[in-house]
Amino acid sequence: MSDVRxxxxxxxxxxxAEAPLAVEGRVALxxxxxxxxxxxxxxxxxxxxxxxxxxxxxxxxxxxLDRSAGVRYWALVPNARGAELAAAAGVDALSVTVSxxxxxxxxxxxxxxxESVTAAGEIVRLWGDGPVDVVVSCAFGSPYExxxxxxAVAALGRRLLDGGATSVTYADTTGMAxxxxxxxxxxxxxxxxxxxxxxxxxxxxxxxxAALEAGVRRFDTSVGGLGGSPFxxxxxxxxxxxxxxxxxxxLGMTTGIALDRLLTASELVADLVGHPVPSRVAAAGPRxxxxxx
Amino acid sequence: MSDVRxxxxxxxxxxxAEAPLAVEGRVALxxxxxxxxxxxxxxxxxxxxxxxxxxxxxxxxxxxLDRSAGVRYWALVPNARGAELAAAAGVDALSVTVSxxxxxxxxxxxxxxxESVTAAGEIVRLWGDGPVDVVVSCAFGSPYExxxxxxAVAALGRRLLDGGATSVTYADTTGMAxxxxxxxxxxxxxxxxxxxxxxxxxxxxxxxxAALEAGVRRFDTSVGGLGGSPFxxxxxxxxxxxxxxxxxxxLGMTTGIALDRLLTASELVADLVGHPVPSRVAAAGPRxxxxxx
Numbered sequence: 363m364s365d366v367r368x369x370x371x372x373x374x375x376x377x378x379a380e381a382p383l384a385v386e387g388r389v390a391l392x393x394x395x396x397x398x399x400x401x402x403x404x405x406x407x408x409x410x411x412x413x414x415x416x417x418x419x420x421x422x423x424x425x426x427l428d429r430s431a432g433v434r435y436w437a438l439v440p441n442a443r444g445a446e447l448a449a450a451a452g453v454d455a456l457s458v459t460v461s462x463x464x465x466x467x468x469x470x471x472x473x474x475x476x477e478s479v480t481a482a483g484e485i486v487r488l489w490g491d492g493p494v495d496v497v498v499s500c501a502f503g504s505p506y507e508x509x510x511x512x513x514a515v516a517a518l519g520r521r522l523l524d525g526g527a528t529s530v531t532y533a534d535t536t537g538m539a540x541x542x543x544x545x546x547x548x549x550x551x552x553x554x555x556x557x558x559x560x561x562x563x564x565x566x567x568x569x570x571x572a573a574l575e576a577g578v579r580r581f582d583t584s585v586g587g588l589g590g591s592p593f594x595x596x597x598x599x600x601x602x603x604x605x606x607x608x609x610x611x612x613l614g615m616t617t618g619i620a621l622d623r624l625l626t627a628s629e630l631v632a633d634l635v636g637h638p639v640p641s642r643v644a645a646a647g648p649r650x651x652x653x654x655x
Numbered sequence: 656m657s658d659v660r661x662x663x664x665x666x667x668x669x670x671x672a673e674a675p676l677a678v679e680g681r682v683a684l685x686x687x688x689x690x691x692x693x694x695x696x697x698x699x700x701x702x703x704x705x706x707x708x709x710x711x712x713x714x715x716x717x718x719x720l721d722r723s724a725g726v727r728y729w730a731l732v733p734n735a736r737g738a739e740l741a742a743a744a745g746v747d748a749l750s751v752t753v754s755x756x757x758x759x760x761x762x763x764x765x766x767x768x769x770e771s772v773t774a775a776g777e778i779v780r781l782w783g784d785g786p787v788d789v790v791v792s793c794a795f796g797s798p799y800e801x802x803x804x805x806x807a808v809a810a811l812g813r814r815l816l817d818g819g820a821t822s823v824t825y826a827d828t829t830g831m832a833x834x835x836x837x838x839x840x841x842x843x844x845x846x847x848x849x850x851x852x853x854x855x856x857x858x859x860x861x862x863x864x865a866a867l868e869a870g871v872r873r874f875d876t877s878v879g880g881l882g883g884s885p886f887x888x889x890x891x892x893x894x895x896x897x898x899x900x901x902x903x904x905x906l907g908m909t910t911g912i913a914l915d916r917l918l919t920a921s922e923l924v925a926d927l928v929g930h931p932v933p934s935r936v937a938a939a940g941p942r943x944x945x946x947x948x
Contacts, residue, residue, distance in 0.1 A: 503942060505945050505946040537939060541906070542906055561935060563935050563941075564860055564895070564934070565902070567858065605857050608856065609861070641857070652801055
């Protein structure tokens with residue numbers, strides 16, 4: 363077991379806002395991430411190809427994968443129909459989104475928070491005993507309502523667990539979390555949570571560090587730091603997997619991920635999307651990489 | 656008194672690697688930073704205009720400033736001659752660099768570390784009772800030698816204080832610091848130090864946070880996150896002033912700097928240098944800036 367469990371969301375959240383890639387490229391990326399040691403990979407989303415064209419072909423991606431033992435391949439699903447498709451495609455685990463922000467929920471998925479909670483419950487019942495992680499978006503603030511009250515966000519999380527979710531991940535969808543607000547939420551929720559952090563305001567890594575100090579051991583990250591919601595104005599990339607692994611390696615906390623191989627996967631995704639990735643470790647190399655003599 | 660003292664180094668370290676700006680632009684930037692509440696501003700460097708063309712005209716910049724009471728205008732000087740020029744130009748305080756890395760010192764200033772310590776001592780004697788801060792570069796690692804031993808770095812700092820420096824600032828010149836290494840140095844040096852952090856590997860803000868937790872209250876930052884040593888391969892920008900102020904505001908720690916006015920100065924420097932600045936708070940706006948209704 364690793365000290366910290368990283369769920370790599372690059373093939374889904376990272377590629378979501380990029381131009382659509384061919385199935386082979388998406389498969390190659392997932393396999394490169396697994397080769398780097400990633401054991402939880404959000405590989406696909408079973409969502410409307412009209413709404414998110416880059417996520418079309420999820421079943422084809424799953425079918426084309428050379429699957430590795432010990433790896434959980436996750437899919438994001440928005441509803442029971444998506445869960446059925448994910449089951450048919452052989453997905454191991456589901457992530458489901460519920461927003462803490464009423465306005466964000468309406469704008470993003472055209473459902474109220476209550477309707478989303480109901481939809482999550484339907485997915486949980488359909489999925490049976492398999493893992494369903496509910497990602498609470500806008501958990502630290504929304505660009506519409508501003509700050510979210512930590513007690514209310516944690517209460518929403520508890521309700522989702524009571525409804526059968528196997529875990530809850532709190533997402534800083536638009537980069538409004540800070541170390542103080544991370545601490546405040548953990549004081550309400552306890553540390554047995556996942557965190558999905560963004561670098562919109564350059565605070566992804568410092569928020570992860572504050573959470574580590576408070577005992578959190580589960581993080582969603584995206585190779586290269588790609589990603590961000592296409593529905594949230596101004597939202598920049600996810601916390602980069604290589605930036606978090608680089609920090610954890612130096613802290614002596616294991617992830618099971620080999621940074622050098624991860625950087626190979628990061629180079630691959632930059633090639634695939636056709637532009638440099640936001641990760642600064644990807645750009646500069648790890649701190650242990652010295653100048654040529 | 657503010658909780659945290661920020662020395663704004665944008666007009667010097669930030670502009671150093673940019674194409675030379677006219678004196679009026681540099682003066683406008685300094686005055687915008689002072690208007691934002693900066694009370695320590697590294698305004699100029701008295702260095703060879705051949706080696707660093709963008710720092711030419713330091714005396715002209717100082718002469719053109721409409722100086723504000725309560726603001727310390729700093730100059731970087733490499734030697735006694737620079738200190739004499741700084742004195743003649745009416746500078747309030749000096750910063751002087753000594754490297755912890757022998758190879759970096761040789762490549763950067765063509766002096767050994769010992770020769771740099773001697774030069775710093777000459778500057779201190781010449782400057783008399785005024786503030787001289789010695790910035791220890793490569794304090795957390797060098798791209799040539801790798802890690803620096805914290806005890807040796809802290810011993811160098813103590814020696815500089817014994818030699819008459821009024822304060823010591825440890826610089827992460829090439830982005831090799833991590834929270835663990837920040838803690839290790841502070842364990843040796845105590846928290847009464849300045850830190851000059853870089854975002855080369857995206858760790859500037861998390862390192863500042865670790866240092867704050869350990870009691871450090873002095874930081875060098877650069878408006879927009881501009882800067883980085885022109886002599887260090889792969890070195891990216893300084894920790895952005897707006898990114899640190901944004902964090903400190905949320906932590907309830909005062910700096911005397913108004914973030915909104917600082918963002919105005921950041922827009923100005925982006926205009927002056929003709930490209931976007933690296934700061935993510937500058938790009939996304941503060942967390943309190945909500946979507947239009």
